[in-house]
Amino acid sequence: xxxxxxxxxxxxxxxxxxxxxxxRFGVLNEAFWPQAERISxxxxxxxxxxxxxxxxxxxxxxxxxxxxxxIASTLAVGLVVVVLxxxxxxxxxxxxxxxxxxxxxxxxxxLMLVSGLLGTPGxxxxxxxxxxxxxxxxxxxxxxxxxxxxxxxxPLHVLRQSLTNPxxxxxxxxxxxxxxxxxxPIGVAPALKALGGASLPLGLLCVGAALRFxxxxxxxxxxxxxxxxxxxxLPVATFFVARAFALPATPTTVALLYQAxxxxxxxxxxxxxxxxxxxxxxGITAAQxxxxxxxxxxxxxxxx
Numbered sequence: 001x002x003x004x005x006x007x008x009x010x011x012x013x014x015x016x017x018x019x020x021x022x023x024r025f026g027v028l029n030e031a032f033w034p035q036a037e038r039i040s041x042x043x044x045x046x047x048x049x050x051x052x053x054x055x056x057x058x059x060x061x062x063x064x065x066x067x068x069x070x071i072a073s074t075l076a077v078g079l080v081v082v083v084l085x086x087x088x089x090x091x092x093x094x095x096x097x098x099x100x101x102x103x104x105x106x107x108x109x110x111l112m113l114v115s116g117l118l119g120t121p122g123x124x125x126x127x128x129x130x131x132x133x134x135x136x137x138x139x140x141x142x143x144x145x146x147x148x149x150x151x152x153x154x155p156l157h158v159l160r161q162s163l164t165n166p167x168x169x170x171x172x173x174x175x176x177x178x179x180x181x182x183x184x185p186i187g188v189a190p191a192l193k194a195l196g197g198a199s200l201p202l203g204l205l206c207v208g209a210a211l212r213f214x215x216x217x218x219x220x221x222x223x224x225x226x227x228x229x230x231x232x233x234l235p236v237a238t239f240f241v242a243r244a245f246a247l248p249a250t251p252t253t254v255a256l257l258y259q260a261x262x263x264x265x266x267x268x269x270x271x272x273x274x275x276x277x278x279x280x281x282x283g284i285t286a287a288q289x290x291x292x293x294x295x296x297x298x299x300x301x302x303x304x
Contacts, residue, residue, distance in 0.1 A: 005297045008116030012109055013293055015201055019208025033209045040203045041266070045107060046170030048196025049127045053174025054184055056124035066125070066251045067132035073238040073259060074133065078103050078140050081229055088225060092148055096276035097267075099144045101226030101284040102234070103137050105261040107167070108203030109292070113261075114254055115200070123196075125254045131171035133258065138165060141267075145274040210265035211289060212282040219280050223287045226263075231291060235260040235299035253303050260299035262288035 022028055081102045085091075090098055107130060114122035114129075177184070184192070216223065238259040242252040263285050271281040 005113075005117070005300050008113045009293060009296060011116070012112045012204060015112075015204035016109075016208035016211070016289065019205035020211050021208075022205065023209035033206060036202055037206045037210075040108075040199055040206060042166050044195050044199030044202065046166045047192045048111070048123065048199050049130060049167060049170040050174040050177070051184070051189065051192035051196050052123035052127040053131070053171060054177040055189065056121075056127070056178065061124060061128065062248060062251055063128045065245050065247050066128055066255060069238060069242045069245050069247055069252075069255050070129060070132045070258065071136055072245075073234065073241045073255075074103055074136055074140075076241070077229060077234045077237055080233070082144075090222065090225070093271075093275060093277040094222060094280055095148045096141075096145050096274075097271055097278075097281040097284060098222055098226045099148075100141050100267040100271065100276070100281060101223075101263045101288065102229035103140060104263045104267050105133065105137070105258055106207060106264040106289070108200060108207055109289075110258050110261050112200050112204060113257055113296070117253070117257070118250070122254075125251065126258075127171055127174065129254065129258045130167055131175065134165060134167045134171070138168075141270060142274070145270075145276060207265050207289070210268065210282075211286040212279075213286050215279065216283050216287060219283045222280060223284050226284045227288050227291055230263060230288060231260060231295040231299070235302065239302045249303065253300060256299050256302060257296070260292070260296050262292040 023033060078099070081099055085095055088098075110129065111123070111126050114126045116122075118125065183189075235256050238255050239252070242255055247255065263281075265285055268278055268281045268285060270276070272278040
């Protein structure tokens with residue numbers, strides 16, 4: 001498992017590093033990166049999830065138990081973070097970044113890794129993980145912003161954030177199409193597959209371009225707290241919840257992988273929009289992306 005993980009992780013690291021180099025040295029126009037992130041988020045990644053779920057043999061997968069394991073472990077760790085907040089003395093906007101750093105995950109890294117480990121079936125597993133986790137982490141994050149962020153949010157805003165998320169909509173749409181028993185029309189399936197395939201390299205390049213390493217030293221303690229929850233406690237909690245639900249080995253590996261992923265770069269955008277500590281969020285994202293190269297194999301080693 002360790003060798004397979006490292007083999008799957010290497011292209012992820014190389015693509016992220018390439019994106020960072022391209023951005024740092026201005027190889028591409030500055031305006032390229034926001035547009036690349038936008039098309040990845042609104043078109044390419046939803047195409048991948050819709051196609052993966054619409055064409056998957058979901059009946060062969062323990063989708064319900066996998067989703068329950070992910071939801072239960074995330075809720076448990078999120079609750080621990082909130083309960084321990086008074087002890088950490090992290091208040092206000094900084095806490096929103098630590099909370100996001102403790103529960104959010106990077107879709108692109110997860111997709112690349114699970115595809116590298118499992119091949120084509122990995123896309124269906126990844127889509128199930130996203131269908132379970134994307135609504136949950138978004139709702140939890142927005143609720144924390146509503147309580148601790150500099151901008152006060154209404155319940156309607158929380159609901160709208162969830163109902164208009166393109167990843168959630170594509171997962172629901174793929175599941176609905178699959179349930180209908182209809183095959184995808186001629187030409188549509190390969191088009192969606194091609195669009196989805198483009199999401200992985202472009203998404204990882206955008207991850208690298210979004211990394212910001214300046215000023216990390218001033219947030220060492222906060223980065224350590226968020227990373228401890230995300231890269232250590234959450235995978236361990238997931239392992240024990242998976243055992244409690246008697247989840248088979250392969251979906252347990254997928255669950256561990258997704259829960260051990262570093263925080264998504266989109267967390268920075270959310271922090272900037274909803275009154276969080278955006279610079280701290282950028283630091284947490286950058287640090288966790290680097291740390292995950294070492295912690296991911298350890299987390300998956302729980303299955304050894």
